[in-house]
Amino acid sequence: NSVTSHLSNQKARATAMEVPVGKAQQPCGICMEPMAPSEAHRGGSGCAHAFCRACLAGHVRAKVEAGAAVVRCPGVSCAGALDPELCRAALPADLFVRWCGLLCESMFLGARRTYCPFPDCSEMMVADDDGGGVSEGCVTQSECQVCRRLFCAHCAVPWHAGVSCAEFAQLGAGERGREDLLLVEAARECKWKRCPRCRFYVEKSHGCLHITCRYVLYNT
Secondary structure, three states: OHHHHHHHHHHHHHHHHOOOHHHHOEEOOOOOOEEOHHHOEEOOOOOOOEEOHHHHHHHHHHHHHOOOOOOEOOOOOOOOEOOHHHHHHHOOHHHHHHHHHHHHHHOOOOOOEEEOOOOOOOOEEEOOOOOOOOOOOOOOEEEOOOOOOEEEOOOOEEOOOOOOHHHHHHOOHHHOOHHHHHHHHHHHHHOOEEOOOOOOEEOOOOOOOOOEOOOOOOEO
8 A cells, every 4th residue: 555655646746747837837928927827818819928817808908998999919019919709718798798899890980880779779780871861762761680670770760651751850759659650641641731830730621722720820
């Protein structure tokens, strides 16, 4: 038993000696504290700089909070960019998602962006037109790529079926519900007119085109 124990101890010491001391004591490129190989995180594929979890996460957070999409390696005289996927294991989930969001937005710099108008979605999308105007024949009906609901890309509101963008713009804030839009569509089809003062719809049954509002004695 003593011989077996002695051989086991010798084998353990020999195994420990096989681990390179330099590799076990690799310093973090920011705080210079020694790191075990399992604690070292390489952030970029173009360089060999490694950092501890806390330092790498802190560096990325500082850059992301400053609005930077491309985060450079913090290594001395290193111009390489950090790779989000290589850094992912060292980053909190919310920080990783925020960083990826900035990278996505940076890909569309100069493009006109639009957002899903539904509060529970708000997905960002790129408009496929040259500006914000609506020309004749321009298609403004769009479908959100995430929630799959229809909206108007020009008015940035849920889709106003049967009502043009010009008609929708003339409606008041309390007149843009589904029932209100159906009324506008019916008024157009029936050729009803709307008093510009009291906003009531009227239908001509006979006589001239002159109308006197019965509520405010307003001539139109």
